[in-house]
Amino acid sequence: MKILRADERYESEHDGIHTWHCFSAGAHYDPDNLSFGPLLGVDEHLLQPGAGFAEHAHRGVEIISWIAEGHLEHSAGGQTQVINPDESLIQDTSEVLEHAERNASSTEQLRLIQTTLAADSDVTFTVLRAAGELQAPWLHLFVVEGSWRFGDDELQPGDSVRLTDDDSHVVDGLGVLLVLSHPGLTDQS
Numbered sequence: 001m002k003i004l005r006a007d008e009r010y011e012s013e014h015d016g017i018h019t020w021h022c023f024s025a026g027a028h029y030d031p032d033n034l035s036f037g038p039l040l041g042v043d044e045h046l047l048q049p050g051a052g053f054a055e056h057a058h059r060g061v062e063i064i065s066w067i068a069e070g071h072l073e074h075s076a077g078g079q080t081q082v083i084n085p086d087e088s089l090i091q092d093t094s095e096v097l098e099h100a101e102r103n104a105s106s107t108e109q110l111r112l113i114q115t116t117l118a119a120d121s122d123v124t125f126t127v128l129r130a131a132g133e134l135q136a137p138w139l140h141l142f143v144v145e146g147s148w149r150f151g152d153d154e155l156q157p158g159d160s161v162r163l164t165d166d167d168s169h170v171v172d173g174l175g176v177l178l179v180l181s182h183p184g185l186t187d188q189s
Helices: none
Strands: 002-004 010-014 017-019 039-047 053-058 061-069 072-076 079-083 089-090 096-104 109-117 124-128 132-134 138-149 154-155 160-163 169-182
Touching: 039 089, 039 138, 061 072, 061 138, 072 089, 079 089, 089 124, 096 109, 109 138, 109 169
Parallel strands: none
Antiparallel strands: 002 160, 010 017, 017 039, 039 109, 053 096, 061 089, 061 109, 072 079, 072 096, 124 169, 132 169, 138 154, 138 160, 138 169
């Protein structure tokens, strides 16, 4: 088990976007923290009104964007949609995906958690809001809101847990906990 505390994440800021990375990203290259099994990235983005990511491409990954607050405007293939709080946008980029993402509001900030997985990884994404029992040989937890207890450890917003074992684990707390699990994966790399 490995716990990454919120203040241990890599931080970057540019053009109205403040990001905290749980894995090696951009200028924050760390060869010991490139991935966790099929999980390649967990980024918490805070976008100021109107700020966003210009059109860019992805290939060979699955991207899950979960909206904590605000509204995400997503444009791809000539179509635009708005993703609201407590909603997820799941994008399969087995083929090349060119898209743009921005804060849909001109007055409120947008906070989203974006996970990037290797394509076809068979990982399950769950939003947990209260105490529960988790069991899978491969788990990644990310605290979005509230206070959570995992074993003897207290977890606060921005903290994450990487775990590989077959034991059953009880998480206790209230708020929002994002859980990625895989029923058969044991690879930690």
